[in-house]
Amino acid sequence: MKQSEKALSWGLILLLIGLIGAVIILGSVPPVDRDALTHHLFVPKLWLKQGGIDEIPEIPFSYYPMNLDLLYTIPLALGNDIIPKYIHFLFALLTGFLIHHHLSKRLGQLYGVFGALFFLSVPIIIKLSITVYVDLGLVFFTTASLLLLLYWAERQFPWRLLILAGLCCGLAAGTKYNGLLSIIVLTLLVPMLYQQSASAATRSNAKALVCGAVFFTATLTAFSPWLIRNYVWTGNPIYPLHNSLIQKLHGQPNPHQQPTAEKNLADTLTQLSHNGGNVFIGRKILYNETWWQTLLLPVRFFFEGQDDNPRYFDGKLTPFLLILPALAFLVRPPDTRQRREQVFLLWFSLLYFFFTFFQEAMRIRYVVPIVPPLVILSLYGFRGLLSKISLSVQSPTRRNAVVLPVAIGIPLLMLWYNGQYLISQFTVVKPLPYVRGQISRDQYITAFRPEYPAIQFANTVVPEQARVLCLFLGNRGYYMDFQPVFEQPYESGSILARFLTAENPQHTIVDEMRQRHISHILLRTDLTAQWLHQLNEHDRQRIAPLFAHADQPLWSGQGHVVLVVEQRKR
Secondary structure: OOHHHHHHHHHHHHHHHHHHHHHHHHHOOOOOOHHHHHHHOHHHHHHHHHOOOOOOOOOHHHHOOOHHHHHHHHHHHOOOOOHHHHHHHHHHHHHHHHHHHHHHHHOOHHHHHHHHHHHHHOHHHHHHHOOOOOHHHHHHHHHHHHHHHHHHHHOOOOHHHHHHHHHHHHHHHOOOOOHHHHHHHHHHHHHHHHHHHOOOOOOOHHHHHHHHHHHHHHHHHHHHHHHHHHHHHHOOOOOOOOHHHHHHHHOOOOOOOOOOOOOOHHHHHHHHHHHOOHHHHHHHHHHOOOHHHHHOHHHHHHHOOOOOOHHHOOOOOOOHHHHHHHHHHHOOOOOHHHHHHHHHHHHHHHHHHHHHHOOOOOOHHHHHHHHHHHHHHHHHHHHHHHHHHHHHOOOHHHHHHHHHHHHHHHHHHHHHHHHHHHHHHHHHHOOHHHHOOOOOHHHHHHHHOOOHHHHHHHHHHOOOOOEEEEEOOOOOOOOOOOEEEEEOOOOOOOHHHHHHHOOOOOOOHHHHHHHOOEEEEEEEHHHHHHHHHHOOHHHHHHHHHHHOOOOOOOEEEOOEEEEEOOOOOO
C-alpha cells in the first residue's frame, strides 16, 4: 500500500473510532423507543418473570421469531436494559466487518475501510444502532448469507458454503419475519447464480435446482425452532401471518384473534394481491399525493426520509445509495466475476426493495437489508467513476488535477451528509445530561414517556394478582410491573367496544372489569376525553361507572391518571 493510501486508511479508521464512540454515547440512555417497550424488552422481561418461553396470547408480538430478543434476556436478567442497545449495535459492527472484508478483497484495503465507515454512518443504521430493535441482526445474517453465496460461486460451489449461507438466511428469518423475504429472494437467486457462474461443461439445470433446494432446506433448519413453537401453540408455524388462511386449511375456527398491530411484510403481500395496490390509494387519501409523487416513491425513499414521520417513511437513507450504484452499471469493471457479483447484488436489492415497497406501511426500516449490498455497489460505482475519469484524461498533470478533487470530494460529501444526521441525534436523544449525571434515570424516561410517573405509582399500589386497564398507552408495557390490559377503544375487538355494541349486556361495565380481575385504570387523559366525546349520550351513560372516581384519582400528572375501579357493592 502506498504511503498516501496508508495515511488515508488511518484517517478513516480514526473517523470510524469516533463514530463508534458517538453511537455508544447516544445509546447510553434508558430505552424509550416504542418497539423496545412493546416487545423487544417487554417480552424477554415476561419470559424471565415466567421462568421460560411461555405463550403470551395477549401480546401478538410474542409469537414473532426472537433470536436477538433471546440475547437481550441475559443483560435484563442482570438488571441492565442499556446493554441490549450495544448488542444490537454489535450486529451493525459485524456487518461493517463483512463489508470491509469483501471490499478489501475486491477493490483494496482503502475501499474496505471506507465501505465499513459509510455503512455504519448511514442515517437509518445510526438510528437502529442506538435502539433496542432487531433489524441489525436481520441485516447481518442476510448480508452474511449474500456474501457466502458469492464465495460459494467463486470457489466452485462447495456444499458447506451453500449450507452455511442457508443457515445464515434462516437465522435472519428467525430474527424477524421480514427475513422470510430473504429466504424467498435468495432461494430464487441461487439457481441463477449457479447457472451464471458454472462452466459450460458442468452447468446443469438439475444441479441448479438441487442447489436451490439445499439452500432452502438449510434455511428452514435454522428457522425451524420458531416454526415448531408457533405450530404447537397455534397450529400456524408463522403465526400471526396468514392465520385465517391456515386455520381454514385446518378446517378449524380461528382460536387466536388476528393482531391489530401493523401487518408484517409477508401478510401484506398476500393482502395486496387481493386489494389491488391499496398502498397507493392509502397514501393518496392520507397525504393527498399526486400521481407523479406516487410514481417517484422508490426514488423518494432515498431523498425524503424523516424519522418518526410515516408520510416520509419513518427513517432516513442517503441519496448516494441510489446514485453511486447506478454508476456501477454505467462503468462496469473489467473483471467478469465482479460484474456477475454486481448483477447478483442488484437483483437481490431490487427484488427485496420492491416486494417490501408494496406494503401498507412504507418504512425505510423494512428495506434496511438492502443497505449493505447497495454500499458495496456504491463503492464499485465510485471506483468506476475514478477509472473513467482517469482514462478519459490523457495528460498526467490534468489527470491528477481532475481525479484528486473527485476522489476526495465525493467521499467527503458522503460522510458530511451522514455526519449531519449523527450530530442531530445528540439534540434528539439528548444523552449528555444523563451520561454526565445531571438528570436521573426517572427524569430521562419521563421526558420521553410522560406516562412513566403514573406507571411507577401504579407499580406500588396494584395488588399482585390484579390487572390494570391501560387506555391509550400504546402497548408500552416494559416499565410495568403489574399485568396490563391494553385497550384502544376505537378498535372493534376491544373490551370497551364489545361492551358498547352488545345489545343486552348481562352485567355493568364495572362487573365486566371485576370479572377480568381489573382493579385499576391507567389512562391518557386527552385521548380518553376525545373518545368519550365522540360517544353518543346513551353509550356515555353506560361507560360512566368506569370513571366514577375520576374526580378523585389516586394519581394525576403528566397528562395521565390512575383510577381505582369501583368496588362491587355488597
